[in-house]
Amino acid sequence: MPKNIVDDTRHEKVLSYVSAFIAQADPALMHTMLREWAILDTLQACLTQGQDHRVSCVAMRLLGFLLQYDTEPEKASIWTLLQTQHPTILTFMIENTAGEEALTRYSCWFALERAVRYDGAAQWLLASGKVASMVSGALKDDSSYVLEAACQFLVAIIENRSIDPLHHTAHDTLMDTLLESISLYKLIHSMMTDQDSERNRFFTYMDLLMDDSRLVRSRTLDVLSLVLESTANPLSVLGKDITPSDAMDADTTDDQSQVDCFNHLLDSNVLSLIALTDSLKAFHVATTILDTMVKPLYQSSEMHGAGTQFKNTILSTILWIIQALQESSAGDHDPNVFRHTEKIVVQGDGKLAKQLNQAEFQELVKTQSRAKPKRGAASRGGTLPKTIVLSALKALQTLSMLFPQEVEKSTAIGVVLSILSDTKLCSDQRVFKACLTTLPAVLKTKVHNGLLLDEQLFAGTMKTILGLIKRPASGSTSLRLILTAIQEFFTDKILGGILAREKVGQDLANALGMKLYDMEWDVRDNVVEFIGNLFVAGGPDHGVEWALRNDQLEVIFQKLSDEEAYVRAASIHAFEIIMRDHRGWNGMHEKNLEERLSAQLPSLIRDSEAFVRRAVLEAMICLVSERESGVILMVNGTDLFVDAKFMSRLTLDDSDWEVRIRACEFIAAVWDHCLALDEKADYRVRAAKRLKDSVRDHQEDTAPPRPSTWWFYDIKGDEILVEASRDSSRLVRLASVETLKMIKASLDQRQDSFTHSVASNGAGAAYDEAEDRQRKRPIGDGADREESLSTPPDSNTTGQHPHAQFYAVICGLDFERLDATTSVEQLYEEVLNVERPEDVVMTESEKANDGNNILDCY
Numbered sequence: 018m019p020k021n022i023v024d025d026t027r028h029e030k031v032l033s034y035v036s037a038f039i040a041q042a043d044p045a046l047m048h049t050m051l052r053e054w055a056i057l058d059t060l061q062a063c064l065t066q067g068q069d070h071r072v073s074c075v076a077m078r079l080l081g082f083l084l085q086y087d088t089e090p091e092k093a094s095i096w097t098l099l100q101t102q103h104p105t106i107l108t109f110m111i112e113n114t115a116g117e118e119a120l121t122r123y124s125c126w127f128a129l130e131r132a133v134r135y136d137g138a139a140q141w142l143l144a145s146g147k148v149a150s151m152v153s154g155a156l157k158d159d160s161s162y163v164l165e166a167a168c169q170f171l172v173a174i175i176e177n178r179s180i181d182p183l184h185h186t187a188h189d190t191l192m193d194t195l196l197e198s199i200s201l202y203k204l205i206h207s208m209m210t211d212q213d214s215e216r217n218r219f220f221t222y223m224d225l226l227m228d229d230s231r232l233v234r235s236r237t238l239d240v241l242s243l244v245l246e247s248t249a250n251p252l253s254v255l256g257k258d259i260t261p262s263d264a265m266d267a268d269t270t271d272d273q274s275q276v277d278c279f280n281h282l283l284d285s286n287v288l289s290l291i292a293l294t295d296s297l298k299a300f301h302v303a304t305t306i307l308d309t310m311v312k313p314l315y316q317s318s319e320m321h322g323a324g325t326q327f328k329n330t331i332l333s334t335i336l337w338i339i340q341a342l343q344e345s346s347a348g349d350h351d352p353n354v355f356r357h358t359e360k361i362v363v364q365g366d367g368k369l370a371k372q373l374n375q376a377e378f379q380e381l382v383k384t385q386s387r388a389k390p391k392r393g394a395a396s397r398g399g400t401l402p403k404t405i406v407l408s409a410l411k412a413l414q415t416l417s418m419l420f421p422q423e424v425e426k427s428t429a430i431g432v433v434l435s436i437l438s439d440t441k442l443c444s445d446q447r448v449f450k451a452c453l454t455t456l457p458a459v460l461k462t463k464v465h466n467g468l469l470l471d472e473q474l475f476a477g478t479m480k481t482i483l484g485l486i487k488r489p490a491s492g493s494t495s496l497r498l499i500l501t502a503i504q505e506f507f508t509d510k511i512l513g514g515i516l517a518r519e520k521v522g523q524d525l526a527n528a529l530g531m532k533l534y535d536m537e538w539d540v541r542d543n544v545v546e547f548i549g550n551l552f553v554a555g556g557p558d559h560g561v562e563w564a565l566r567n568d569q570l571e572v573i574f575q576k577l578s579d580e581e582a583y584v585r586a587a588s589i590h591a592f593e594i595i596m597r598d599h600r601g602w603n604g605m606h607e608k609n610l611e612e613r614l615s616a617q618l619p620s621l622i623r624d625s626e627a628f629v630r631r632a633v634l635e636a637m638i639c640l641v642s643e644r645e646s647g648v649i650l651m652v653n654g655t656d657l658f659v660d661a662k663f664m665s666r667l668t669l670d671d672s673d674w675e676v677r678i679r680a681c682e683f684i685a686a687v688w689d690h691c692l693a694l695d696e697k698a699d700y701r702v703r704a705a706k707r708l709k710d711s712v713r714d715h716q717e718d719t720a721p722p723r724p725s726t727w728w729f730y731d732i733k734g735d736e737i738l739v740e741a742s743r744d745s746s747r748l749v750r751l752a753s754v755e756t757l758k759m760i761k762a763s764l765d766q767r768q769d770s771f772t773h774s775v776a777s778n779g780a781g782a783a784y785d786e787a788e789d790r791q792r793k794r795p796i797g798d799g800a801d802r803e804e805s806l807s808t809p810p811d812s813n814t815t816g817q818h819p820h821a822q823f824y825a826v827i828c829g830l831d832f833e834r835l836d837a838t839t840s841v842e843q844l845y846e847e848v849l850n851v852e853r854p855e856d857v858v859m860t861e862s863e864k865a866n867d868g869n870n871i872l873d874c875y
């Protein structure tokens with residue numbers, strides 16, 4: 018590939034395309050690639066001298082994927098092939114870890130990381146004698162990508178070391194060699210303490226936590242959490258040599274180390290950060306440290322019983338921080354929302370508790386939070402206070418799950434409700450979402466042994482929630498967050514039972530009913546979607562009970578005629594979900610909603626918006642396949658769904674290809690439904706009674722109906738499906754072909770019931786007739802189709818059962834050819850194999866941009 022072509026994305030397209038096949042980890046495919054395709058020979062050919070370095074890089078990274086997804090790593094088949102037949106690749110890999118191009122160096126380390134898991138590769142690296150200089154150079158590389166790849170290489174060596182001290186492997190020897198020859202520990206430490214390097218201006222973990230980069234701070238917190246969870250003496254790893262305190266009683270040295278570590282973090286780090294007055298960022302770092310300590314504290318309490326005395330200290334400190342920020346906030350408070358005013362007292366005997374309980378510390382925090390940053394994003398709207406509240410709420414949610422007894426005894430709910438009342442803080446949707454996510458978790462701590470310990474508090478919480486719903490300023494996003502919190506209440510047996518049976522449930526229904534007439538359509542859409550999602554399989558039982566008790570199904574039915582198409586589609590989709598649930602179906606049956614709904618479907622299926630028509634077809638499929646109530650569509654005041662012309666236009670001529678797919682699926686559902694009904698002995702009797710009682714049939718008709726499969730032939734489902742297999746959309750063709758295969762399989766099993774033999778010339782004649790009709794007119798021309806579909810269904814002049822005629826047509830179809838027209842790979846191959854006057858389709862010339870779109874089809 019010429020170097021003057023600058024579109025490197027083509028190389029990534031090739032790599033991602035081929036690596037997607039490799040990632041399947043299919044042994045047969047891997048064997049084909051290695052043996053029949055000789056992919057290693059191809060990769061080696063890409064590494065020749067003078068080759069464009071981008072091609073070599075693709076080859077090396079592709080080799081890395083081959084090694085990563087080796088289906089038989091224990092046999093080391095790929096590595097053996099490399100060592101015995103392709104040593105050139107290995108030589109290139111070692112020599113170019115210090116190559117001229119950063120991409121080349123990165124690609125070699127990418128392959129080495131995945132190769133080093135083999136014992137043979139570790140031995141080969143040791144035998145080369147160059148691994149120490151390679152690692153040393155990569156760790157000092159100017160490219161951060163190369164540095165990261167080298168670090169991942171070291172991690173791979175560590176992960177493959179033996180855990181048995183008596184069993185020494187090649188990976189152990191390799192790591193020992195690196196530790197001794199280049200003093201790996203000292204090298205990494207020097208990188209962290211190199212003040213002259215702009216890229217590595219790292220000192221201690223506290224300096225990292227105060228770094229200007231959010232990513233650096235986040236990564237440091239991850240490392241701190243890992244150190245607290247995984248090491249027996251965290252302070253020694255953090256570089257702190259502290260003599261164990263005599264004040265704490267501990268059973269073991271490890272327990273005492275944990276206690277000393279928590280004491281140091283709280284009384285030294287957190288306290289010193291809060292005491293800083295020049296930056297609110299330090300206050301935020303203190304909150305994140307508290308959040309980081311929660312999970313290690315729980316693990317330590319579970320394993321050793323150490324650190325249990327710090328639970329209340331961390332919890333009360335977090336609540337103290339939130340309250341201190343709110344007191345300094347100049348925002349307005351919603352009068353309809355509860356606000357916590359009780360002073361928070363930090364619990365514990367350490368320095369942190371003693372200092373924070375002093376009045377001057379409250380004033381200190383007020384001064385910090387009022388100080389407006391002079392530059393950056395924070396200077397445009399008080400971002401840091403909101404970020405601090407976010408971190409505090411995240412920690413509070415974790416505490417609620419791990420230490421529910423401590424949270425239950427605290428005033429956590431009052432503090433969260435107080436944040437919801439602060440319009441300035443909750444103007445940030447992130448804070449509003451965090452509050453509504455934390456509120457259910459905290460409230461559930463009040464439930465013990467099937468009883469709610471404080472019903473008045475729950476009533477106050479729901480009053481706050483209802484106040485937020487009724488607030489005119491609550492838009493669609495806010496309402497969605499509120500409804501998510503309410504759905505979480507329904508998942509709890511006690512809280513959900515109160516909502517379903519008590520007056521507060523009626524108040525909730527009334528508040529949502531008002532929102533269904535909101536001027537914003539997305540608000541109405543959110544309410545309808547919320548009610549429908551209560552009936553999702555595995556959803557909360559109390560949510561279903563609340564919806565049925567407060568007549569929410571009727572509410573959704575009224576929105577089928579909403580002026581906004583999105584709301585109409587959401588209402589139809591909600592009914593589809595409700596029909597799939599047996600409780601919802603029974604509720605619809607009690608209100609006669611299934612027939613009222615089917616009476617609305619004919620007008621909705623003609624909706625101008627495609628997504629409404631899609632939703633209608635999905636509901637029809639549900640009625641037919643899930644509830645076996647297709648007769649409702651046939652006899653409920655309309656002939657539309659037994660009209661062959663209409664079904665043909667819907668399946669073949671609709672402008673939206675997804676509608677055409679769902680129409681094919683509906684025809685398939687009709688076929689399955691009809692066959693299932695035919696197998697029931699009492700179908701004819703029940704259907705005759707249903708037809709007699711129908712409002713459509715005013716004349717007395719005591720004759721039994723035809724077999725149910727005539728519905729399929731009434732709508733000309735056989736001809737429609739065959740013609741849909743030639744649709745302009747590949748996905749419509751795929752849906753049609755899959756349906757035809759399914760029908761053929763069902764007819765194969767029932768062949769004896771409708772014919773003893775199929776005339777050999779019948780299949781060809783039927784299919785040739787359909788082919789001639791297709792060739793005489795374009796797909797969009799519906800004149801000939803309507804003429805053919807207007808034939809009465811009883812005009813069978815041959816005397817054959819319609820199953821026999823349809824079976825003959827299906828047997829005449831070339832499914833192999835049809836499958837080829839639905840295969841993406843076949844289409845790609847056709848595009849790439851197009852013959853052109855000049856044979857330049859698959860070649861790159863020296864002319865700029867000549868042939869650049871070779872891979873556009875991918």
